Amino acid sequence: MKKQAVAAGFVFLSFMLPLRVSAASFDKFYVFGDSLSDTGNVFAATNGLVAPTTAIPQNPPYFQGRFSNDRVWVDYLGDRLGLKPSPYITLNPTIPNQGINFAVGGASSGQGNAVVPNAPLPGVLEQVALLTQPIIQANQKLDPNALYAVWGGANDYVFGQATNAKQTVQNLSNAVGLLASSGAKNILVFNLPDLGKIPFASATGLSSNLTALTNDHNTRLAEELDKFTKNSDLNLISVDVFSLFNQVQANPGKFGFKDVTNPCVVGNFQTIISVCSQPNDYLFFDSVHPTTGAHKLVADAALAAIEAKSVPEPAINLGILALGAFGAVGMLKRHQKRSAFGSVGRVVDAQLSHTTVEN
The missing domain is CATH 3.40.50.1110 (SGNH hydrolase)
Structure with a gap:
């Protein structure tokens, strides 16, 4: 169930990624x-x-x-x-x-x-x-x-x-x-x-x-x-x-x-x-x-x-969505194959970086 939840989370985060980012961060x-x-x-x-x-x-x-x-x-x-x-x-x-x-x-x-x-x-x-x-x-x-x-x-x-x-x-x-x-x-x-x-x-x-x-x-x-x-x-x-x-x-x-x-x-x-x-x-x-x-x-x-100027390229957005979807499917399949041998808990930290206009 944990891996299913993580997989669902990848899909959720993929669709939650904004197509337009708020104003860029400048220091001066x-x-x-x-x-x-x-x-x-x-x-x-x-x-x-x-x-x-x-x-x-x-x-x-x-x-x-x-x-x-x-x-x-x-x-x-x-x-x-x-x-x-x-x-x-x-x-x-x-x-x-x-x-x-x-x-x-x-x-x-x-x-x-x-x-x-x-x-x-x-x-x-x-x-x-x-x-x-x-x-x-x-x-x-x-x-x-x-x-x-x-x-x-x-x-x-x-x-x-x-x-x-x-x-x-x-x-x-x-x-x-x-x-x-x-x-x-x-x-x-x-x-x-x-x-x-x-x-x-x-x-x-x-x-x-x-x-x-x-x-x-x-x-x-x-x-x-x-x-x-x-x-x-x-x-x-x-x-x-x-x-x-x-x-x-x-x-x-x-x-x-x-x-x-x-x-x-x-x-x-x-x-x-x-x-x-x-x-x-x-x-x-x-x-x-x-x-x-x-x-x-x-x-x-x-x-x-x-x-x-802060909008991600469409290909990047589609790639992230695809990555989330394929990752979810793959994790669910692996979970089914390994269910007979028991599950091993693993914590995965994902960091999403906001797009900003900077060097």
Whole structure:
């Protein structure tokens, strides 16, 4: 009876194995980007910790250094991963054990800042260098069990007068390559939503131009990222924000929005004219930045992309099921043959390992 129970247990465990595993386990979370990912760097750099109502962005109506009415995708995804990266400008001398957010509002894809050009604020590629350069000089490697996120490019087109996406995408590709060559294994990369559909575009008559630049950017970015697929050690995770925002704007009620065209804030993050009474009804908080509800959807999309990379191969699942079934049949047959000679008790320990995204 004991062997029958063990055999039945193998079958039970085989069918209980999940086909989709929950979010991967990472030990740190590093973020590189612009205002869509900034959780307080520009705010701290413009004296927001002392005078929040005159900082960039103003608090209120902006939320604690975020360019939104509440938390942004970094906060939401961090909650799901159990990690809270610290803004790099407010860091103590010691590196936080949960990661760093290097993202800066207004950051260009490469060097400098498209919104505050005279401030010493790093672009996306420069942000990556802030982390990797000390590692390289010390002849060390980045943490292979950390998650690294890269999202940028919008400022190049909206404020930086870029006329095509070639250099912008190359900057982002170089950022991913620098992370990978420095030891990063798990890298999230986001494409851009249709910039021609943001309120700023319609207000300035730039909708068609920004849509064309967005399409060029996303096509080139996909091509660049495809080059990294030859690196079997790299877990490159793409997040399709373009499709997500198109779905929301095509069917806003499904996602809880009432207005996906106009901004809640009239003015900008420095000069506020008026603020709507129900920001969460809007997709856009101001003429460029989404509300916290949109950020939550971005975090959900990122988490889904991470989990999709954690799905075991179908052949592995079928193999485990087959192994459980054949093992059960074999054990039952052996039990029948040996029943006349008595049974010998044996304890068998089986350890099932969860699939995670790691080195």
